[in-house]
Amino acid sequence: MLKTLIFAHRGASGTHPENTMTAFQAALDDGADGIELDVQLTKDRVPVIIHDETVNRTTDGQGWVKDYTYEELKKLDAGGWFHPAFHGAAIPTLEAVLEWLAPTSLLLNIELKNGIVRYPGIEEIVLKLIKKYDVKNRVIISSFNHYSLVEVHRLDPDVETAVLFMEGLYEPWEYAKALGANGLHCFLPVAVPELLAGAAKAMMPVRPFTVNEDQHIRALINGCDAIITDWPEKAVIIRKQCT
Known part of the structure; x- marks a missing residue:
């Protein structure tokens, strides 16, 4: 039976x-079997690990990631917003991870966050660190910017890429193949039986x-290749119960 892997979404978030x-x-x-994280450029x-294009939500700072140098960015508190016990946690670099x-x-699932801010050359920078x-x-490199996935595939066809999408696409595996992509990272509501079977x-x-x-964890465990979850500890326990 297929063992569904568990990826921790932005870590055990x-x-x-x-x-x-x-x-x-x-x-x-x-x-967890893997972690999912988001990469942007200072x-x-x-290359640093942060989801939003601004630092407003997850740090004590304000402004766009692209407008900070790394020396400035690493001084921000990226933990205190979540709980005082995590005060002082820093935004890590991809290299440190x-x-x-x-x-x-x-x-490791690296999501390139280059849809709103394009970050020219991010693909090459990330691939060099992977090497x-x-x-x-x-x-696995994923992105909602599918032009970026094509660029990753052009630079290194051996690196696995995955298409991120939110919509109920018809036969998305055919679209992914056209990009040279190897996987489908879909929004949970569109992971319908027809998609999983096809x-x-x-x-x-x-x-x-x-x-x-x-x-949802129980429904998908043993039904797809992996799930991406904020709660890896719970998912691991449920997987053990379902096998």
Whole structure:
């Protein structure tokens, strides 16, 4: 039987401040198979891990990520907004995460956040770091910017890419193949039986997001290749109950 992998969405973001090293370590401790994170570039083109295009929601700062140098960005508190116990957590660099992840067995889903802010050259910067830490065989690059996925595939056809989408597309595996992509990362409500069955027949992995409710986890465990969840500890427990 297919073992559905569990990716921790922005780390164990249900219990820790998202996209921080403490959230990633918690995901590893919880027994997740992989982590999902978001990459953007600072003003001085350092790839950093943060979801929003601004720092307003998840730090004590204000403004666009692209307008901060890394030296400025790392001084922001990226944990206190979640709970005072995490005060002082910093926005990590992609390099720091890869250095931490390399000796583990974790898989890594890197989402390129280059739809609203385009970040020219982000694909090459990210691929160079993946090569430096020799984790290519454990990385999936995803994006809502599908032109960016085509660029990743052009630069390195051996890196796995996955199409992020929110809509109920017809036969999205055919679209993904046209881009040279290897996976479908769909919004949970569009992970309908027809999509799951068709993608499985086409040998195209499906990894829905964000799968947080117990009934949704139970419905998808053993029914798709992976789920992306804020609650990896809970998902691991449910998976054990379902096998």
